[in-house]
Amino acid sequence: MKQIELKICLGTSCYVMGSSHLHELVDMVPSRFGDIVNVVGHNCLGQCSKNLEAGGPPYVQVDDEIIPDASIEKVLQYLEIKLK
Amino acid sequence: MTRKQWRKQAAGCPAMFIDIDYAQVKKYNQNAYGDYFSSKRVPGRVIAVLSDGLGSGIKANILSCMTAIMLLKFIDAGADIKKACEIIMNSLPVCKVRKISYATFSALDCRDDGETHIVEEGNPQFIWIRDGQVLETMPQIVPSETFSKRKMQLYDLKLMDGDRLVFCSDGVTQSGLGSPELRLGLRRDGLIDFVLKKIAVKPDISSRELSKTVVNFAQNTEIDRKAQDDISAVSIYCREPRKSIVFTGPPYHNGQDGKYAALFKEFTGKKAVCGGTTSNILARELNTPVNIKVSFTSGSLPPPMEMEGADLVTEGIxxxxxxxxYLESPEVVVNEDAAGQLVRFFLESDCIDFWVGAKLNQAHYDPSLPVEIEIRKNVIKKISKLLEEKYIKKVSLQYI
Known part of the structure; x- marks a missing residue:
């Protein structure tokens, strides 16, 4: 199966809105889903300047999809559904 | 502005940079420094005064501090250095007990083109070093009108790239006084020996390091390392400036992105980028990817990033x-986080050119964001003021 890339935005807006706490995903995701998901921090994804209606920062990008208002639970739930 | 003009302005640095710093040790058992050093970088020149107050401790501290600051203000206000020193020399009172003047001083006025005027009254003669050799110059002697025993020495020098000057208080030249090896103390010759050896070992030693080693050496020369007098050393090093640029914030007009990215690439000094969007723009225009070095840091800042062609890439505000x-704190704490690396980047440069993008990041004006998010221009203004005044760097700001 193709590896999924999970990018956590570390831009200013995302960082102050809580993406700094999302670093727990680095350990949490592999222990739950194995090596299929690769979690990386990423430079500003540029979502904060265009996507304000869908939901605010912090943003997480899973392959091509953006998860707004990301929290650890939300991201894990999303992966749960995606990988089912 | 044409590209050529821009490059000239961005280079905005003189051909020679005057690196000046000092170090001190208090007299043994005293709780205040009896010597005082003060310097100021004004456009085109550096002025500095080292003063040694009579006695030691608080009294000497007050005397030397007053002398140094008055003299510095005097020269800074536009007075000719010779005139200013003469007036101070003639007005310094005489101690009733010891019958000598309250404070001695060395004053320096050094221009970017190397033209330098030095006035000394009572302090040990400075050392001028070029290519590992000491150059001696004959001073012009100006006697005091009001005090018969007082006179000042006037030197006019033309410094060149690579030249060094070392000033010190008599605590250095008299260190070790009375010890079996050095009955008369280190003296000027001993100091010259030491400094030449040090420079031979490390030819590009910074002023900060050289003045520190001189002071340490003088203290080590003292019996039991107990300084018998206040020890101070000032070092000046004329060298090619270390130029750097800090690119922060996207340019106001999108259309200009390519132009600034090209200028950034062409620049031949050290380069830093502060800003997620800014680094994305550079990555896009220069076609080089931006990578996060380590995914996460333990600190409370986003980690630094990596990009080919830039020495440092960090998040912005x-x-x-x-x-x-960090720069504001009295002792520079350099943590390993991105901000610490940025501070180190600043401190390792002489001429820093800030390119401040004037475009506003709309996302930062969301009222739900924490108040810590400041306005870039204000932060940069504060940083540049600090770098200029506290860290004596040459700073230029360009809003793009």
Missing amino acids: LTLTRALE
Whole structure:
């Protein structure tokens, strides 16, 4: 199966809105889903300047999809559904 | 502005940079420094005064501090250095007990083109070093009108790239006085020996390091390392400036992105980028990817990033704000986080050119964001003021 890339935005807006706490995903995701998901921090994804209606920062990008208002639970739930 | 003009302005640095710093040790058992050093970098020149107050401790501290600051203000206000020193020399009172003047001083006025005027009254003669050799110059002697025993020496020098000057208080030249090896103390010859050896070992030693080693050496020369007098050393090093640029914030007009990215690439000094969007723009225009070095840091700042062609890439406003905090603290704390690396980048440069993008990041004006998010221009203004005044760097700001 193709590896999924999970990018956590570390831009200013995302960082102050809580993406700094999302670093727990680095350990949490592999222990739950194995090596299929690769979690990386990423430079500003540029979502904060265009996507304000869908939901605010912090943003997480899973392959091509953006998860707004990301929290650890939300991201894990999303992966749960995606990988089912 | 044409590209050529821009490059000239961005280079905005003189051909020679005057690196000046000092170090001190208090007299043994005293709780205040009896010597005082003060310097100021004004456009085109550096002025500095080292004063040694009579006695030691608080009294000497007050005397030397007053002398140094008055003299510095005097020269800074536009007075000719010779005239200013003469007036101070003629007005310094005489101690009733010891019958000597309250404070001695060395004053320096050094221009970017190397033209230098030095006035000394009572302090040990400075050392002028070029290519590992000491150059001696004959001073012009100006006697005091009001005090018969007082006179000042006037030197006019033309410094060149690579030249060094070392000033010290008599605590250095008299260190070790009375010890079996050095009955008359280190003296000027001993100091010259030491400094030449040090420079031979490390030819590009910074002024900060050289003045520190001189002071340490003088203290080690003292019996039991107990300084018998206040020890101070000032070092000046004329060298090619270390130029760097800090690119922060996207340019106001999107259409200009390519132009600034090209200028950034062409620049031949050290380069830093502060800002997520800014680094994305450079990555897009220069076609080089931006990578995060380590995914996450333990600190409370986003980690630094990596990009080919830039020495440092960090997040923007949070890192800049933290760097400002570090620069403001009395002792420079350099943590390993992105802001610490940025501070080190600043301190390792002489001429720093800030390119400040004037475009506003709309996302930062969301009222739900924490108040810590400041306005970039304000933070940069504060940083540049600090770098100029506290860290004596040459700073230029360009809003693009």
